[in-house]
Amino acid sequence: MTQRFTGTENYVATDDLKVAVNAAVTLRRPLLVKGEPGTGKTVLAHEIAKAIGAPLIEWGVKSTTKAQQGLYEYDAVARLRDGQLGDERVHDISNYIRKGKLWEAFTSPELPVLLIDEIDKADIEFPNDLLQELDRMEFDVYETGERIAARERPIVVITSNNEKELPDAFLRRCFFHYIKFPDDETMRAIIDVHFPDIQKRLVTQALEIFYELRGVPGLKKKPSTSELLDWLKLLLVEDTPVEVLQNRDPTKAIPPLHGALLKNEADVMLLERLAFMARRENR
Amino acid sequence: MLLNFLDELRGAGIRASLKEHLTLLEALDSDVIERRPEDFYYLARATYVKDEGLLDRFDEVFHKVFHGVFSDLGEDQATIPEEWLRAVTEKFLSDEERAAIEQLGDWDEIMETLKKRLEEQEGRHEGGNKWIGTGGTSPFGHSGYNPAGVRIGGESRNRRAIKVWEKREFANLDSSKELGTRNIKVALRRLRRFAREGAADELDLDATIRGTAKQGWLDIRMRPERHNAVKLLLFLDVGGSMDDHAKATEELFSAATSEFKNMEFFYFHNCLYESVWKDNSRRWSERIPTWDILHKYGHDYKIVFVGDAAMSPYEIAWPGGSVEHMNEEAGEVWLQRVVDTYPAVAWLNPNAQRGWQYTQSTQMIRQIMSDRMFPLTLDGLDDAMRSLTRKQG
Numbered sequence: 062m063t064q065r066f067t068g069t070e071n072y073v074a075t076d077d078l079k080v081a082v083n084a085a086v087t088l089r090r091p092l093l094v095k096g097e098p099g100t101g102k103t104v105l106a107h108e109i110a111k112a113i114g115a116p117l118i119e120w121g122v123k124s125t126t127k128a129q130q131g132l133y134e135y136d137a138v139a140r141l142r143d144g145q146l147g148d149e150r151v152h153d154i155s156n157y158i159r160k161g162k163l164w165e166a167f168t169s170p171e172l173p174v175l176l177i178d179e180i181d182k183a184d185i186e187f188p189n190d191l192l193q194e195l196d197r198m199e200f201d202v203y204e205t206g207e208r209i210a211a212r213e214r215p216i217v218v219i220t221s222n223n224e225k226e227l228p229d230a231f232l233r234r235c236f237f238h239y240i241k242f243p244d245d246e247t248m249r250a251i252i253d254v255h256f257p258d259i260q261k262r263l264v265t266q267a268l269e270i271f272y273e274l275r276g277v278p279g280l281k282k283k284p285s286t287s288e289l290l291d292w293l294k295l296l297l298v299e300d301t302p303v304e305v306l307q308n309r310d311p312t313k314a315i316p317p318l319h320g321a322l323l324k325n326e327a328d329v330m331l332l333e334r335l336a337f338m339a340r341r342e343n344r
Numbered sequence: 345m346l347l348n349f350l351d352e353l354r355g356a357g358i359r360a361s362l363k364e365h366l367t368l369l370e371a372l373d374s375d376v377i378e379r380r381p382e383d384f385y386y387l388a389r390a391t392y393v394k395d396e397g398l399l400d401r402f403d404e405v406f407h408k409v410f411h412g413v414f415s416d417l418g419e420d421q422a423t424i425p426e427e428w429l430r431a432v433t434e435k436f437l438s439d440e441e442r443a444a445i446e447q448l449g450d451w452d453e454i455m456e457t458l459k460k461r462l463e464e465q466e467g468r469h470e471g472g473n474k475w476i477g478t479g480g481t482s483p484f485g486h487s488g489y490n491p492a493g494v495r496i497g498g499e500s501r502n503r504r505a506i507k508v509w510e511k512r513e514f515a516n517l518d519s520s521k522e523l524g525t526r527n528i529k530v531a532l533r534r535l536r537r538f539a540r541e542g543a544a545d546e547l548d549l550d551a552t553i554r555g556t557a558k559q560g561w562l563d564i565r566m567r568p569e570r571h572n573a574v575k576l577l578l579f580l581d582v583g584g585s586m587d588d589h590a591k592a593t594e595e596l597f598s599a600a601t602s603e604f605k606n607m608e609f610f611y612f613h614n615c616l617y618e619s620v621w622k623d624n625s626r627r628w629s630e631r632i633p634t635w636d637i638l639h640k641y642g643h644d645y646k647i648v649f650v651g652d653a654a655m656s657p658y659e660i661a662w663p664g665g666s667v668e669h670m671n672e673e674a675g676e677v678w679l680q681r682v683v684d685t686y687p688a689v690a691w692l693n694p695n696a697q698r699g700w701q702y703t704q705s706t707q708m709i710r711q712i713m714s715d716r717m718f719p720l721t722l723d724g725l726d727d728a729m730r731s732l733t734r735k736q737g
Contacts, residue, residue: 080386084376090367095396125545141562223396226602232394233363239396278629 072101072108073243073250081238082109089214091177091195093232095221096240099285105240106176106218115216116171120162121178128190131163131177132200132209154204163194167211174216181221188231196234243286245272255290259297266306267293270316274323279331284322292321349409353392356405360392367391381410532603532729544568575606577641577686581651582611582624589694592720593650596692610637614655615675615709616682617666634678638685646688646732649713650720652695653706660708679712689713690728694720 066082068074074082085092086109094102110117120131136157143151150156166175180188194200195217199210219235221227243251245268252264271292275283284292295318296306306317316322323329346365353360368391377383385406393402544566555563578600580593600607610620610632619631658665660675683689691709693700697719700706710717718728 076382077386077389080377080383081390084371084387084390087374087376088367088371093394125543138564227394229359233361235394236367236390237394238390239399241396 066109066112069108069112071111071254072104073247073254074105074108075247078105078238078240081236085218085236086113086216088236089216091217091219091235093219093221093227093235093237094240095223095237097242097283097285098222099287100240100242101286102220102240103176103178106174106178106220109216109218110174113174113216116169116173117176118162118166118169118173118215119176119178122180122183122187124182124184126183126187128183128187128194129161131161131191132194133161133164133202134159135204158202158204163191163200164209166215166217167198167209169215172213172215174218177217177219179222180219181223181227188227192230192234248286248289251286252290252293256293256297259293260303262303263296263301263306264293266303267296270306271322274316277332277335280323280328281325282323282328288322288324292318295321349388349405352405352409353402356401358392358398358402358405364391532599532725572603572605574604575641575645576600576604576608577637577645577647578607578609579616579620579647579649579651580609580611581614581649583613585652585654586694589652589720592694596650596720596725608641612651613668614651615659615666616649616678617669617671617675618673618678634681638681643686645686647682647686647690648728648732649689649691651691651693653691653693653700653709653717654695654703655705657704657708660705676708676712679709683712683714688732688734689716690732691717692720692724692728693717697724 066074066079066086068079081092082105084090094105096102106119107117109115135154136159140151140154140157162175166173198214199208201208248268249264252259252268267289271284271289274280299318301317319329319332323332346368350360350365368388371377371387371391372384377387388406389399389402393399546567546569548565548567551565551567552563555565578597580597586593597609601609610622611624611627612620616634618635619633620637621627621631623630655667656665659667660679663672663674664670665674691713693706695703695706700710700717706717716728716731718724718731
């Protein structure tokens with residue numbers, strides 16, 4: 062490996078994250094990243110690709126995704142149709158084989174970064190089905206008898222939201238990193254990276270409101286880093302004066318432009334109720 | 345040293361294997377990290393730990409194994425009581441602490457006592473109330489309860505620790521208890537009810553053949569895959585007398601979480617009242633009204649209570665009988681509401697079955713449950729699952 066990953070100008074990486082990324086990049090083992098939604102798991106893969114100047118191949122996993130789809134798909138129905146229509150293409154089976162993302166990554170002319178996003182969304186057997194392929198970085202195409210092997214082991218980043226437990230055998234092959242929610246200091250660094258000229262006081266006030274909001278018990282969906290960044294962007298665009306954030310009285314618990322922070326009408330209701338109670342106490 | 349580390353990790357329940365170990369060696373060999381203890385810690389963590397719930401345990405083991413290595417004294421604690429003495433002389437004391445020490449006598453006196461203790465004591469030692477060590481109530485040692493305590497060796501637990509692994513930032517994630525849950529999972533398997541729900545992505549061969557024969561052209565029929573469609577609400581009694589059964593309950597809980605997709609759990613204390621909670625550390629601030637649960641979850645949910653049902657009869661029968669708060673309606677009213685709403689209810693009792701008849705409250709609850717109380721054993725679990733799947737009249 063020519064260079065070490067040290068975060069980029071757009072991404073603040075903590076020390077432990079750097080070590081995990083460098084280990085995964087050097088040894089070419091998959092890096093499994095877990096963490097609360099919105100802490101920058103997916104962005105990490107983008108940034109690694111950017112940092113080492115490699116193309117990024119994204120494979121977004123859904124609940125219906127099968128491991129085979131990552132390798133290749135054989136479109137038997139299309140071939141059957143062509144057979145009925147007497148199309149010439151029907152004689153070559155490889156016409157009906159569609160390459161998957163893994164295939165793409167293995168045969169990419171440049172060393173790519175392969176992102177397998179939200180692996181826990183898929184069926185519980187999904188990771189097991191990819192064991193061999195990720196371990197040996199090769200697979201067979203049964204229809205043509207071809208063997209697809211990676212020219213160079215791609216850098217694989219896998220993200221998980223922890224909806225399902227991953228099998229042991231799969232985990233053993235990965236490096237693991239848990240992105241914990243950034244503390245105040247890291248958060249400031251992150252904001253600095255995204256909004257370099259934002260007023261210091263605005264950030265202080267906004268962060269205060271943000272952490273307070275995260276601390277409200279009973280919120281269905283706690284706002285996370287990506288929501289904070291969106292909110293700050295809105296505050297900037299709207300040119301909100303610091304005073305608006307500062308002069309908060311407890312009877313108005315809802316922060317300005319709260320739509321960016323709270324994504325659940327029940328949460329907004331909860332805050333309104335809290336504000337109502339605060340008003341009643343003041344009376 | 346590293347093999348020893350692997351053993352310790354496995355001993356602490358982190359299922360690291362030779363595979364991870366070799367990976368770590370390979371990484372060290374290819375100079376992934378700079379030679380700094382912190383980097384080594386991060387690398388080892390990324391290699392061995394695959395579950396954020398185990399990070400805290402990893403920190404503990406790491407601290408234990410590499411404690412002597414990374415501190416400037418490269419020897420085992422037990423063999424160098426001088427280190428403790430040295431720590432005493434270096435120790436930091438505020439004025440208040442100094443004043444507190446006066447309680448025991450003056451400084452020299454403490455040192456004198458300390459020396460005597462050291463002579464009596466043979467090894468390093470934790471807990472207890474006389475010997476020097478950590479975590480005890482003796483005035484000697486560290487992290488103790490005695491306000492006149494002298495800090496000897498180790499890091500204070502109240503102070504910001506110097507090394508990352510001593511911070512143990514992940515302390516409250518450790519909840520997984522995967523100990524012999526396989527048997528329980530097998531028993532829970534009885535509660536499977538397969539149903540086809542969701543996206544149609546499986547070829548229904550029979551229907552396709554039938555359709556093709558009927559239509560005269562290829563008529564592909566798809567159907568959804570089979571999933572375990574059982575829905576379960578788990579109510580867990582926590583605290584008090586249930587502490588004795590924490591292990592069994594945790595095993596059951598852990599097995600149930602992995603077995604059922606549609607499972608919700610709630611905690612209560614002793615008896616069910618107007619609200620329950622999902623997080624024990626926030627049991628007073630984040631309560632969920634029992635009415636909400638009754639309204640939210642359809643009657644096709646199956647209800648399982650886990651509790652020892654051992655309490656004062658007042659706690660069940662009388663309004664205001666709860667030990668913790670003023671309940672406006674009696675526990676039995678709430679239990680009855682649950683039984684009336686959901687046809688499939690079972691109560692799992694970790695206490696041995698032969699003792700049930702001697703506890704009045706157990707009898708009362710058993711009656712409310714229409715005799716559907718089962719012991720928390722494999723057989724009992726089996727019976728309970730059978731009862732839950734039975735067609736309710």
